[in-house]
Amino acid sequence: MAQYTRVSGIVGLITLQNPPVNALSAAVRQGIVDTVKTALSDPQVKSVVICGQNGIFCGGADIKEFGEKMFGPPLIPMMHAIEAADKPVVAAIEGSALGGGLELALGCHYRIAHSKARLGLPEVTLGLLPAAGGSQRLPRLIGVPAALDLITTGRHVTAAEALQLGIVDQVTDHNTVDAAVKFALTVAGQSLDARRISTRPCPQPSDLDALFEEAMQKVRRSARGAIAPVACVQAVRAAATLPYALGLEREKELMATLFTSGQARALQYIFFAQRAVGRWRMPSGASWDTSKPRPINKAAVIGLGTMGQGITVALTQIGLSVVAIETQEKQLMKAKQAISGMLERGAKRRGVAPPLDRVSYSQNIQAVADVDLVIEAVFEDMGLKMEVFQQLSAVCKPGTLLCTNTSALDMDQLASETPNPELVVGMHFFSPAHVMKLLEVVYGPRSSPQAVATAMQLGKKMGKASVAVGNCTGFVGNRMLKLYTEQAFFLLEEGATPELVDEALEEFGFPMGVFRMSDLAGLDVGWRIRKSAGLEEPIEASGQSVRIRNGCRYSPIADLICEQGRFGQKTGSGWYQYDAPGGRVARSDPWLHSFLAKYRARHGLVARGIDHQEVLERCLYAMINEGFRILEDGIAAGPEDIDVIYVFGYGWPRHRGGPMFYASMVGLAKVLERLEHYHHAHPDVPSLQPCSLLKRLVASGSPPVHRWREVIKKLHSQL
Ligand SMILES: CCCCCCCCCCCCC/C=C/C(=O)SCCNC(=O)CCNC(=O)[C@H](O)C(C)(C)COP(=O)(O)OP(=O)(O)OC[C@H]1O[C@@H](n2cnc3c(N)ncnc32)[C@H](O)[C@@H]1OP(=O)(O)O
Numbered sequence: 001m002a003q004y005t006r007v008s009g010i011v012g013l014i015t016l017q018n019p020p021v022n023a024l025s026a027a028v029r030q031g032i033v034d035t036v037k038t039a040l041s042d043p044q045v046k047s048v049v050i051c052g053q054n055g056i057f058c059g060g061a062d063i064k065e066f067g068e069k070m071f072g073p074p075l076i077p078m079m080h081a082i083e084a085a086d087k088p089v090v091a092a093i094e095g096s097a098l099g100g101g102l103e104l105a106l107g108c109h110y111r112i113a114h115s116k117a118r119l120g121l122p123e124v125t126l127g128l129l130p131a132a133g134g135s136q137r138l139p140r141l142i143g144v145p146a147a148l149d150l151i152t153t154g155r156h157v158t159a160a161e162a163l164q165l166g167i168v169d170q171v172t173d174h175n176t177v178d179a180a181v182k183f184a185l186t187v188a189g190q191s192l193d194a195r196r197i198s199t200r201p202c203p204q205p206s207d208l209d210a211l212f213e214e215a216m217q218k219v220r221r222s223a224r225g226a227i228a229p230v231a232c233v234q235a236v237r238a239a240a241t242l243p244y245a246l247g248l249e250r251e252k253e254l255m256a257t258l259f260t261s262g263q264a265r266a267l268q269y270i271f272f273a274q275r276a277v278g279r280w281r282m283p284s285g286a287s288w289d290t291s292k293p294r295p296i297n298k299a300a301v302i303g304l305g306t307m308g309q310g311i312t313v314a315l316t317q318i319g320l321s322v323v324a325i326e327t328q329e330k331q332l333m334k335a336k337q338a339i340s341g342m343l344e345r346g347a348k349r350r351g352v353a354p355p356l357d358r359v360s361y362s363q364n365i366q367a368v369a370d371v372d373l374v375i376e377a378v379f380e381d382m383g384l385k386m387e388v389f390q391q392l393s394a395v396c397k398p399g400t401l402l403c404t405n406t407s408a409l410d411m412d413q414l415a416s417e418t419p420n421p422e423l424v425v426g427m428h429f430f431s432p433a434h435v436m437k438l439l440e441v442v443y444g445p446r447s448s449p450q451a452v453a454t455a456m457q458l459g460k461k462m463g464k465a466s467v468a469v470g471n472c473t474g475f476v477g478n479r480m481l482k483l484y485t486e487q488a489f490f491l492l493e494e495g496a497t498p499e500l501v502d503e504a505l506e507e508f509g510f511p512m513g514v515f516r517m518s519d520l521a522g523l524d525v526g527w528r529i530r531k532s533a534g535l536e537e538p539i540e541a542s543g544q545s546v547r548i549r550n551g552c553r554y555s556p557i558a559d560l561i562c563e564q565g566r567f568g569q570k571t572g573s574g575w576y577q578y579d580a581p582g583g584r585v586a587r588s589d590p591w592l593h594s595f596l597a598k599y600r601a602r603h604g605l606v607a608r609g610i611d612h613q614e615v616l617e618r619c620l621y622a623m624i625n626e627g628f629r630i631l632e633d634g635i636a637a638g639p640e641d642i643d644v645i646y647v648f649g650y651g652w653p654r655h656r657g658g659p660m661f662y663a664s665m666v667g668l669a670k671v672l673e674r675l676e677h678y679h680h681a682h683p684d685v686p687s688l689q690p691c692s693l694l695k696r697l698v699a700s701g702s703p704p705v706h707r708w709r710e711v712i713k714k715l716h717s718q719l
Pocket residue numbers: 020021023058059060061062063064075096098099100101122123126128129130131132255256259260272275276
């Protein structure tokens with residue numbers, strides 16, 4: 001709703017009231033319509049100020065209403081009534097003015113922002129466009145290039161940038177509503193002709209066609225397959241080429257195609273999923289709202305390889321003092337240089353001084369004696385990690401949280417090396433750790449809720465989507481990834497090429513296919529893990545096929561590639577060839593094709609035609625099936641956890657909402673049928689055998705993804 005009061009005798013003050021972000025729900029829209037009418041019809045009132053309660057102007061349209069039949073006054077006539085008013089209307093922007101919130105402000109005649117406010121049109125990130133006139137007003141106000149940038153990326157700008165761009169008229173460090181009321185008093189009675197943005201002509205750039213062509217190419221490159229950024233470019237083009245009323249019609253038409261699209265549903269699902277994972281719950285019942293995190297002022301990072309360096313930077317950037325430990329002097333010096341460089345570049349981007357003095361370096365583990373939390377990031381070797389944990393237990397002050405940055409090892413085994421296993425959790429960062437937006441917080445049966453709460457809070461402070469998951473091999477992300485890559489290897493055996501597989505996955509929306517991605521990450525990493533799991537032992541000599549391990553189908557192709565010293569980009573060849581070691585441009589490799597042909601001949605395999613659909617079904621459904629097993633095992637609490645992990649850490653296309661949401665969009669019955677089909681064709685591949693949770697969901701009528709938890713709960717209560 002909206003509250004109306006009169007201040008300073010002649011200013012009507014309208015306050016939006018819809019906590020927590022004053023979203024434009026039906027009640028708020030009705031409130032605005034009513035209060036604007038009251039203000040305009042009050043002869044005492046000479047000007048009007050619109051603000052939001054609790055320090056936030058408005059977070060935009062109410063996203064929760066999008067999935068339902070919409071009631072209440074529509075936004076566009078509401079904005080027009082404000083813009084057409086014969087009394088000046090001033091928006092007082094504190095906190096955020098986003099989406100419909102900024103569009104409301106653009107309908108006002110003046111905008112005053114607090115210096116800490118953020119403004120933007122993030123509709124594109126929800127699969128939409130600014131369809132309350134925003135795509136038509138913003139280009140008229142700030143010009144086509146700047147409007148294209150803001151509308152197609154959805155980025156938020158600071159008040160200072162908004163002032164520079166001409167979005168706001170004034171920025172204040174003081175009380176924004178007071179400043180807006182003062183401003184409203186000064187403009188009362190002045191002509192508003194030049195202040196109605198919709199009546200202004202759109203500034204015309206010199207080469208309109210080239211500008212829009214370039215913008216279109218850019219959005220198609222950066223958001224492969226996403227339809228909203230394309231519609232945003234089209235809407236801005238309408239602003240630049242059509243009169244306002246016709247542009248508005250075009251905006252409406254484009255919005256109609258987006259509004260009910262699967263992509264909009266997926267993106268809005270991810271918006272809420274990202275927030276839902278913060279409300280974590282452990283199987284013991286402990287949860288985010290009952291577990292208090294411990295204060296962390298000083299942390300340590302042990303092991304300064306690439307991961308340790310990134311973690312040190314991420315911790316330092318949130319204001320912690322960090323002790324960075326590396327036993328090898330040469331590596332310590334190298335790491336110090338790299339960390340300082342990253343901190344300097346980060347500080348330059350933010351226009352602040354680099355916090356170099358917050359990091360201290362040491363070769364001696366005793367230096368961690370007074371820290372509140374340690375993150376171990378040594379080489380992925382259980383023996384070594386155990387040794388480090390034993391040393392930490394002896395050195396650290398009582399109560400220090402011990403975190404391991406393992407990507408797959410058993411964190412509970414590590415916890416058992418310490419006298420206080422309740423203080424141990426996994427913090428699985430993704431490389432580069434100061435850039436990547438995902439953190440898996442892994443708890444074991446003995447991890448305390450407080451340790452989990454502390455790691456989750458630290459992740460949030462570092463700006464990461466943090467997801468609490470149970471302990472198992474590979475946790476959630478890598479456990480599912482293993483089956484995705486396994487299918488890709490099987491497809492090579494059956495006749496596919498890395499190019500074909502990658503093409504199918506990239507067309508689906510992944511930034512890189514599985515083979516291109518493996519070349520980038522380094523093939524030796526997985527090889528080492530497979531060797532330590534004993535899966536790479538050549539047992540052909542004993543008469544058993546190298547293509548069988550533990551009674552199941554196994555593809556040794558990746559191991560054979562590694563035996564050739566082909567570790568990907570770093571060695572100049574892997575699944576593709578590169579110009580030189582460290583090269584980035586993947587080229588098709590005749591050696592690899594001939595290797596595949598010889599491999600198939602040696603094992604009596606006949607190459608068959610494989611199409612993109614089979615690649616997608618085999619790779620994605622195998623991974624999704626494992627996702628259901630993870631839910632069944634209680635490793636992830638709900639489908640949102642898995643989806644957030646995949647969107648934020650594994651390049652799953654955001655507009656497809658994550659693997660579990662995707663399965664619900666495809667239809668669970670179809671996923672089940674295709675898995676049954678492929679399992680029938682490949683009975684020696686257990687990962688293709690549909691898991692019981694999937695069957696149960698289908699049997700209970702394939703409920704929508706937000707209702708899966710009920711079925712999972714029932715399943716767990718029956719176990
Ligand atoms: C048949 C076809 C017909 C077609 C015609 C269709 C007609 C429809 C026309 C509609 C025209 C619409 C044009 C406008 C569209 C929009 O405005 S879309 C929304 C754009 N806004 C955003 O994307 C902002 C989203 N919010 C945020 O970025 C942040 O929440 C914040 C505002 C910056 C605050 O951040 P923070 O303080 O960190 O809090 P959070 O934890 O993020 O949020 C707190 C809770 O508030 C919920 N929430 C936030 N924003 C919204 C929102 N806009 N609507 C509903 N709910 C919102 C958020 O989910 C949190 O709640 P919980 O999930 O319960 O934790």
